[in-house]
Amino acid sequence: MLEKPNFQNGAKSTRVWCDGCYDLVHFGHANSLRQAKALGDHLVVGIHTDEEVTKHKGPPVFTFEERCKMISAIKWVDEVVEGSPYVTDLEILNEHACDFCCHGDDITLTDAGEDTYHKIKEAGRYREVQRTPGISTTGLVDRILAVAEKTNRKELAKSPWTGSSKFLLTAGKIVQFSQGRPPKEGDVVVYVVGAFDLFHVGHLYFLEKARELGNYLIVGLYSDQVINRYKGDNHPIMTLHERLLSLLACKYVSEVVIDAPMAVTKDLMEWFKIDVVAGGRFGVEDGADSDDPYKYPKEVRKFVEINSGSDVTTEKIIERIVKNKLEYMERNEKKEKKELDLINEMEKKQEWKQTS
Structure with missing residues (x-):
């Protein structure tokens, strides 16, 4: 049961929770939030701190303040919660009176390789939307490094989640x-x-x-x-x-x-x-x-x-990534390895079910 039920015009409204790193905020993030908002009336988005992101995925490109500002400006977002926990639990849903948590159909893992949404999945308060193919933060970092080094892009396509195959607009x-x-x-x-x-x-x-x-x-x-x-x-x-x-x-x-x-x-x-x-x-x-x-x-x-008041430019974003090239390359490789290990484990379980 929710601790703080919400009502609109006398009828209970549906509050949806999403959370994430939202680094190098892109249209894939926006598309996920658009789908999540369609499942309810009010969309609450939690954003992880730089420390949490660094621990579980590697150093973020955008700062915490930048990520919060970017997400708050997406037109489907009603409310932003700063510093939400990396592993989503029932307490955070109840604290913000959210009926369920929504995420894309890829799996997000902790630094230990654990599904960050396993607790709310077990409680039946998890919904899934379609991930946008052809775009990922990992893939964007790869593109930026290729541009900076004036080399051809190296597609990261081994993992279906991290892979950055070409985006096709409809x-x-x-x-x-x-x-x-x-x-x-x-x-x-x-x-x-x-x-x-x-x-x-x-x-x-x-x-x-x-x-x-x-x-x-x-x-x-x-x-x-x-x-x-x-x-x-x-x-x-x-x-x-x-x-x-x-x-x-x-x-x-x-x-x-x-x-x-x-x-x-x-x-x-x-x-x-x-x-x-x-x-x-x-x-x-x-x-x-x-x-x-x-x-x-x-x-x-x-x-x-x-005068926007900001000195951030596309060139300065590229400079951030080039300056920390090795860290970002390690981050990409670490993320993809965890995903591939999980995919292999899932395939083995499926094969076992089919033969048993």
Whole structure:
């Protein structure tokens, strides 16, 4: 029985608990939380501390504060619990009046190789959703190291959970993530444009401040080819489709323009009825087209420069991983080995059942 039942309009509401490391927060995390929210009315998400993550998986790339901020900005999340235990138990569910815990159909293990959800599974308060194939934090770390070293990507595909096979986007997935509305008459429409590669807290603070300039935020998203032209060296790390879902999952974003032009023209502003164009204090990326992409909105006095207050960039995220390369490589290998050991054990048990 729940210790603190919840009621909405006289009827008991269903509170769903999710927890995790949520490192290098990506659209796979968002998709899991989207599915979890669909199982109830209120989604509570617990986030493990850096110390807990380091003990059981290895050092996180994003800091604890960054991970909490990123998860709180996913539009399906209602509440964040900071510092939740790595092994989920009934006490944490009861403390937050949650009916059950939800997780993807991969298995999360402790440093000792134990299923972190075994206690609530035994109590019958566990639900499962589908893991998003083709994306994982481990796989992203692998991509980043390949970009930094200018080598070809090494696919981690031995474990079906850690493996980072290519993500395939469908129209249905875009619809599931969008769930938006067109701008209404009287809305102040704000437009920003960029790469938004390895979606991070710097992007998030920028979008949050951009949204404050109006009440409908459109994000223009550069194509992979445009980013590669001005950044080169295997960029972008995440494909256009992956970056699209990361933006659509953000609660500050109302709409995304796919394969947006670099220049914000008069035609573009009139087409989308844009009132304000915002840009970051870092300006146009080095190597980009020499013409100022904000020339027209500046001429008509509809451009605002935003200081996000964060110095986190995609390049600095890459630097973190390169600086601790050996630790992250060991983390990836350790995680995959534990998963493969568990898979082998599960297969042996299945074979024993079939022959007995």
